[in-house]
Amino acid sequence: EVQLVESGGGLVKPGGSLRLSCGASGFNFSDYSMNWVRQAPGKGLEWVASLGSRVTYIFYTDSVKGRFTISRDNAKNSLYLQMNNLRVEDTAVYYCSRKGSYYFMDVWGKGTTVTVSS
Amino acid sequence: SYELTQPPSVSVSPGQTASITCSGDGLQNKYVSWYQQKSGRSPILLVHQDIKRPSGIPERFSGSNSGDAATLTITETQATDEADYYCQVWASSTAWVFGGGTKLTVL
Numbered sequence: 615e616v617q618l619v620e621s622g623g624g625l626v627k628p629g630g631s632l633r634l635s636c637g638a639s640g641f642n643f644s645d646y647s648m649n650w651v652r653q654a655p656g657k658g659l660e661w662v663a664s665l666g667s668r669v670t671y672i673f674y675t676d677s678v679k680g681r682f683t684i685s686r687d688n689a690k691n692s693l694y695l696q697m698n699n700l701r702v703e704d705t706a707v708y709y710c711s712r713k714g715s716y717y718f719m720d721v722w723g724k725g726t727t728v729t730v731s732s
Numbered sequence: 733s734y735e736l737t738q739p740p741s742v743s744v745s746p747g748q749t750a751s752i753t754c755s756g757d758g759l760q761n762k763y764v765s766w767y768q769q770k771s772g773r774s775p776i777l778l779v780h781q782d783i784k785r786p787s788g789i790p791e792r793f794s795g796s797n798s799g800d801a802a803t804l805t806i807t808e809t810q811a812t813d814e815a816d817y818y819c820q821v822w823a824s825s826t827a828w829v830f831g832g833g834t835k836l837t838v839l
Contacts, residue, residue: 651830658832658833659769659820659833660830661827661829664827673827673828709775716763716781717828718777719767719820720780720786723774724774
């Protein structure tokens with residue numbers, strides 16, 4: 615079964631850091647570009663960052679540039695999101711997703727919740 | 733930056749057809765995907781590349797894209813179709829873009 619499982623969320627103070635992880639199984643992880651997408655409470659989906667299959671490209675949404683770093687370890691079938699200098703507005707459920715054959719996201723994890731609050 | 737606009741809400745009676753629109757400049761020149769997100773759940777892919785359905789998605793869900801608007805059509809709408817629906821495109825200047833989402837209510 616194709617599966618993505620996120621972990622690492624939690625409660626952190628403004629200015630703090632968290633590292634999210636996404637474990638992949640059921641497919642050849644190294645062949646796929648991956649993404650992080652977030653959803654603030656009661657809000658819509660917001661793309662956060664993307665990483666090519668062999669780190670061929672990296673993209674970030676403007677609001678996280680310079681604060682978040684996306685990375686992967688193909689040997690461990692894992693995707694990561696290092697989040698530094700967190701802000702209250704980063705509070706959201708963070709989803710890991712797989713890029714399909716074109717620009718769509720065909721597999722999603724269940725998400726991990728990040729709460730930034732003093 | 734590129735933007736996609738969706739109506740905040742759409743209502744439909746059970747068994748009827750629901751249409752959810754997504755508008756954006758020159759949208760016909762981009763491939764549109766649609767996602768369904770039920771309350772408390774992760775999004776799932778319903779339609780990609782305007783009209784293609786992943787395996788397991790019922791034929792009741794279909795997509796179209798023409799001019800500056802794309803449409804997700806749900807025929808024979810069921811109570812279980814109540815969810816939020818999002819359109820999405822790739823825009824080279826803005827990377828991945830999602831619409832604001834449409835809440836479908838089956839009355």
